[in-house]
Amino acid sequence: MRVHIASDHAGFELREYVIPKLKEAGYEVVDHGATTYDSLDHYPTMCIPCAEAVVADPGSLGIVIGGSGNGEQIAANKVKGARAILAWNQDTAALGREHNNANVIGIGARQHAPEEAWTLIKTFLETPWSEEDRHQARVDLLTEYEDKTKK
Numbered sequence: 623m624r625v626h627i628a629s630d631h632a633g634f635e636l637r638e639y640v641i642p643k644l645k646e647a648g649y650e651v652v653d654h655g656a657t658t659y660d661s662l663d664h665y666p667t668m669c670i671p672c673a674e675a676v677v678a679d680p681g682s683l684g685i686v687i688g689g690s691g692n693g694e695q696i697a698a699n700k701v702k703g704a705r706a707i708l709a710w711n712q713d714t715a716a717l718g719r720e721h722n723n724a725n726v727i728g729i730g731a732r733q734h735a736p737e738e739a740w741t742l743i744k745t746f747l748e749t750p751w752s753e754e755d756r757h758q759a760r761v762d763l764l765t766e767y768e769d770k771t772k773k
């Protein structure tokens with residue numbers, strides 16, 4: 623599976639920690655930056671292209687990392703077709719796939735030790751979408767709204 627990843631400066635170190643782990647685990651990684659550490663960079667610059675790449679690449683998943691993960695999740699969710707969750711424990715990481723068919727995980731690098739963040743990411747990537755009717759109906763309503771309101 624292809625995994626698109628992006629971070630701002632606050633997620634820079636965690637992104638560098640996670641990329642080799644993803645590769646070791648057999649994922650094909652597409653890195654959307656930030657390419658250099660710049661404490662004044664802005665998360666939409668990296669997170670929007672990352673989410674766009676996920677939507678344009680069916681079957682892939684995305685990871686956006688910042689200090690809290692909040693802005694990164696918001697940025698990703700501006701992209702039509704993106705369903706980004708903010709995972710803060712293993713349950714929210716798994717439920718994002720099972721119930722929401724999320725295609726992007728947001729992680730707050732300042733909220734977790736690197737090992738814990740990796741566990742959240744791994745859980746997200748390894749958990750399948752349940753495809754249960756009630757969840758599909760809710761996701762369909764989101765898509766329907768997007769189709770009506772977004773180009």
Ligand SMILES: O=C(CO)[C@H](O)[C@H](O)COP(=O)(O)O
Pocket residue numbers: 630632633661665687688689690691692693694
């Ligand atoms: O998490 C984030 C957005 O939600 C950013 O990473 C965070 O706001 C960056 O903070 P600072 O500019 O103080 O390093």
